[in-house]
Amino acid sequence: MEKINTKQIRVGDVRIGGGAPVSIQSMTKTDTRDVSATVRQIKELEKAGCEIIRVAVKDFQAAEAIKDIKRKIKIPLVADIHFDYRLALIAIEMGADKIRLNPGNIYIEEEIREVVKSAKKRKIPIRVGANSGSIPVQLRKLPNGATCEVGQGKEGKMVKSVLDYIKILERMDFYDIIVSLKASDVTSTVEAYRLFSKRSKYPLHLGVTAAGPVSTGTVKSSIGIGALLLDGIGDTIRVSLTGDPSEEVIAGKNILQALNLRNFGPEIISCPTCGRCQVDLQKIAERIQLRITNSERRTTKIAGLKVAIMGCEVNGPGEAKEADIGIACGKGSGVIFKKGKIVKRVKEKDITRELLKNITT
Ligand code: SF4
Incomplete structure (x- = not known):
């Protein structure tokens, strides 16, 4: 398989894209405000082989908890932000190594500008993370068969939403960008990433969103992520499972090992x-x-x-x-x-x- 070259971005001490090994991410399932439970879970995931961890930031208390969590963990931490850009500002101030923004719910240019200003100051990247369940409202209104300039259906809408968002970030002289385009079905996910990778060199975070319980979710994720990796697409992966997050890390390792992309053991x-x-x-x-x-x-x-x-x-x-x-x-x-x-x-x-x-x- 020939790897498609992408720009290299750093998340803490982990390199993503530009020939770096495909890294494995997971997300905590604890209430981020509960620092000890969250740290405990991150440590378990670190032990399982997780290389980047994401936490949900649903309110100001959760954003502030990042400071204490960061002190106790080794791997880079990503703050997952939706709806309220001010949570991103606090998360960055508290030491988050990357911010994930959803184009479907943080789209006011002035708000994005504030986050970009802060991310630039701390030299951290932003992941533009589109999901099929939260396509921006103006694109959602288009009839399903409608063709955006990039393609048809929800895949085209997801890719367009990300490309438009990237334009906004680039107008602000911000290029420290990682992208994801996750759908809950395998074919749409694969199609969306393929469409995007023809149009951009920003590194890609792969995943099938809401893939399901461990057994079926592992199959869906392995097919979706695996098909893309075989195309040479993808720089970091997250397997989303309804279950113990360590299973996500193990599945991620097994996918990469099966494709001879990483070597974790015999x-x-x-x-x-x-x-x-x-x-x-x-x-x-x-x-x-x-x-x-x-x-x-x-x-x-x-x-x-x-x-x-x-x-x-x-x-x-x-x-x-x-x-x-x-x-x-x-x-x-x-x-x-x-x-x-x-x-x-x-x-x-x-x-x-x-x-x-x-x-x-
Ligand atoms: S190796 Fe022998 S025991 Fe194993 S599946 Fe094949 S025939 Fe059966």
């Missing part, structure tokens, strides 16, 4: 098992997954290792030989391969231990 190749399998392969694969994907191990030399866990002699030896480390199981036992060579035969009860030993040495 890759497990395991067969689905069938009637030929004569060991408890599911248990073995789950145990290995759990042991090698915890955060401490992700950073060690085992990142990038391919580990094959296969149920029988049909595809087992072939996959196990091709992997860095592999096991091809038989009746109550398995043969371990390392770099294509047989290391030893082990009993089923010893498979997990022996595999782990070979993975970590």
Whole structure:
């Protein structure tokens, strides 16, 4: 896949676009005014691998809480602002590393000018974050089949709203911009980002908004974000799930790893098992997954290792030989391969231990 080049923007110490690794974001689900609960959740997300965190700023107290939250966390913090530009001013003053503005609900030029003035002073970027659920009212009024100058339907309206907003920011000599165009359905999301990336070099924050509960939301996000990344589009990602935000980070990591864009740990190749399998392969694969994907191990030399866990002699030896480390199981036992060579035969009860030993040495 060929990456489409974008302008590079810094959010705290994380670079977005311009060839930087695609970063992983999440958003807290706590009441931002509750500093200790919010900090606790951010720390959990940091541990899971979150690289940028966004918090909802729904009132002045939440904006002010950013100061205390920032003191206790390591990763850059983004303030999510809707309706009231004054919340952005306070969030910036309190140390937010980026502001997200929604063109659908903060659109008065004088208000935007105030935020831009403050963001310039603190040298922080603004994300212009369009959502299909909050398209600016003047565009919303257009009939659905109407064609904006950029395209039809809600995708065209979202892209137009962002391009118009960018023009306003650029007229104010502000170019520290990141863009998102999220719809709650996969095809509109993909279409909107594709339309936009043909027209602008600002870096893109990808996501399918309101994707749903963990299982279906992960599928929708993986398809939407994955399709765009395969097109070379996208500089930072957020998987939106109704569930534990750590799941968003894990899903984000898995998407990037599956596309070979980032390397967070060993890759497990395991067969689905069938009637030929004569060991408890599911248990073995789950145990290995759990042991090698915890955060401490992700950073060690085992990142990038391919580990094959296969149920029988049909595809087992072939996959196990091709992997860095592999096991091809038989009746109550398995043969371990390392770099294509047989290391030893082990009993089923010893498979997990022996595999782990070979993975970590
Ligand atoms: S490797 Fe063997 S056990 Fe696993 S799915 Fe294929 S045939 Fe079945």
